[in-house]
Amino acid sequence: MNRIGHDEARAEHIDSFFEARIAIYRIVAIDVRSRREGRALRKVGFYDPIKNQTYLNVPVILYFLEKGAQPTGTVHDISKKAGVFMELRLNHQTK
Secondary structure, eight states: OOOOSSTTOOEEEEEEEEETTEEEEEEEEEOTTSOTTSOOSEEEEEEETTTTEEEEOHHHHHHHHHTTOEEOHHHHHHHHHHTHHHHHHHHHHHO
16 A cells, blocks of 8 residues: 555554454554554444444544545445445535
């Protein structure tokens, strides 16, 4: 992933953890300068592929995207399905 050139460089990615051998993924915002498994700046949602459930804290995700966060491919796809980018576009049109 490319680094963003300012001090508040952030990225969103999926951080996995396991419950009873079932994968559930936390979607977190991290600083791209930290290690991949580094400390998250903020947890912004989760994704359960088995139950096909997703929870996204859309206002927080929009905040990080407006600050220059670059979502990974998987997070981009999940966010796109949830309509996050439509809300981002609407926010830019109303400003």
